[in-house]
Amino acid sequence: MMELAIGIILGCCALGAGMAMIAGIGPGIGEGNAVASACEAIGRQPECKGSVTTTMLMGCAVAETTGLYALVIAILLIFLAPGRFVNILMDTMLSLK
Amino acid sequence: MKEKSLSFRIVDVLLLAGFILPFVFGIALYILLEPASEGIEIAGAKIYFTLHMPLQDLPITESQVNSWIVIAALFFLCLFLTHGLSAKHPTHRQHAAEWIVEQTENLVLGNMGEYFSGFAPFVAAIMGLSAFSSLLTLIGLYPPTSDLNVVAGWALLVFILITYYKMKCGPVHYLKSFGDPVPFLAPLNVISEFATPVSMAFRHYGNVLSGSVISVLVAVGLQGVTHMILGRLPGFLGQFPFLQIGIPAILSIYFDIFSGCLQAFIFAMLTMLYISTGFPEDDYKEKLKKKKSKQN
Numbered sequence: 098m099m100e101l102a103i104g105i106i107l108g109c110c111a112l113g114a115g116m117a118m119i120a121g122i123g124p125g126i127g128e129g130n131a132v133a134s135a136c137e138a139i140g141r142q143p144e145c146k147g148s149v150t151t152t153m154l155m156g157c158a159v160a161e162t163t164g165l166y167a168l169v170i171a172i173l174l175i176f177l178a179p180g181r182f183v184n185i186l187m188d189t190m191l192s193l194k
Numbered sequence: 195m196k197e198k199s200l201s202f203r204i205v206d207v208l209l210l211a212g213f214i215l216p217f218v219f220g221i222a223l224y225i226l227l228e229p230a231s232e233g234i235e236i237a238g239a240k241i242y243f244t245l246h247m248p249l250q251d252l253p254i255t256e257s258q259v260n261s262w263i264v265i266a267a268l269f270f271l272c273l274f275l276t277h278g279l280s281a282k283h284p285t286h287r288q289h290a291a292e293w294i295v296e297q298t299e300n301l302v303l304g305n306m307g308e309y310f311s312g313f314a315p316f317v318a319a320i321m322g323l324s325a326f327s328s329l330l331t332l333i334g335l336y337p338p339t340s341d342l343n344v345v346a347g348w349a350l351l352v353f354i355l356i357t358y359y360k361m362k363c364g365p366v367h368y369l370k371s372f373g374d375p376v377p378f379l380a381p382l383n384v385i386s387e388f389a390t391p392v393s394m395a396f397r398h399y400g401n402v403l404s405g406s407v408i409s410v411l412v413a414v415g416l417q418g419v420t421h422m423i424l425g426r427l428p429g430f431l432g433q434f435p436f437l438q439i440g441i442p443a444i445l446s447i448y449f450d451i452f453s454g455c456l457q458a459f460i461f462a463m464l465t466m467l468y469i470s471t472g473f474p475e476d477d478y479k480e481k482l483k484k485k486k487s488k489q490n
Contacts, residue, residue, distance in 0.1 A: 155460065165397055172403065
């Protein structure tokens with residue numbers, strides 16, 4: 098019984114981490130749009146390449162934030178959450194006995 | 195060109211040694227205090243030793259020691275670059291130092307305006323510390339920037355600066371700025387105020403950490419593939435890691451060098467933008483004018 102419970106915990110943590118990274122789609126599309134527009138701008142006005150590139154990199158970094166939140170959650174789910182949840186399970190089992 | 199004296203050269207060598215020795219010290223500490231691990235693993239910062247304090251024990255972690263190493267190395271690098279400055283016979287290193295100073299001053303002037311021109315050393319310090327911390331992976335040390343605590347400390351520092359410059363017109367003006375478009379939105383403004391340092395810390399830490407995690411995963415995967423292909427061969431040939439030579443280095447160019455330097459630049463840029471946009475410059479000038487007219 099205990100093995101099954103621990104197995105469910107581990108599997109669900111891994112599934113949750115994978116599902117959290119669905120958030121990677123958003124920044125991908127957003128950054129793609131930003132870079133496409135920057136390319137168009139440079140094509141139209143090649144002389145302001147430097148400032149356009151700087152602004153684009155800044156925008157990309159800000160757009161990346163939501164994806165990075167998801168990444169942090171996924172990393173927590175993989176490396177920290179299983180141990181925590183198993184400990185909680187063990188404690189409740191001990192207190193029930 | 196004047197010939198350099200012997201004492202000048204000795205000081206030069208000492209300063210260069212001061213730049214290189216911290217890294218050697220870091221590697222030595224890593225080898226001495228680290229139990230040899232088998233294979234490749236993903237782990238957080240290890241605790242080197244613990245200081246016993248009256249209230250709570252203070253753990254000295256790998257990331258703390260490595261950031262001290264970076265600070266010492268940067269200190270000696272700056273001393274080396276500015277050693278023997280002269281107006282008549284500028285050396286190569288003086289050109290490099292002048293280039294760095296000019297670039298940061300132009301960046302700060304362009305992004306923050308005239309009022310904040312004194313911010314150039316601070317911005318350069320943040321950029322250098324962050325870039326060199328991320329580049330520590332190149333010599334096999336743990337990068338302090340992939341520890342959330344280090345980056346959160348920097349973000350907290352920036353948050354204090356932002357709040358200080360927002361409070362320049364007095365606390366009442368600061369509280370009023372929360373109900374800016376409509377007072378009804380004040381809770382959202384408070385949330386976005388606290389989201390600033392959180393997002394800055396997570397952005398830097400997430401980028402560096404994700405790079406190292408992906409590198410380790412690729413290395414482990416290549417190990418598995420090599421074992422699958424060569425595993426049946428006898429002796430040394432079966433153990434030969436032919437796929438692991440070179441391929442992880444290509445990833446390292448992007449994740450360690452490009453991403454590390456880019457994140458340092460972005461952290462510094464965001465610092466400048468948040469501070470300069472948070473500062474109510476027009477209101478502050480009006481306040482100064484009122485003060486002057488009262489005194490007269």
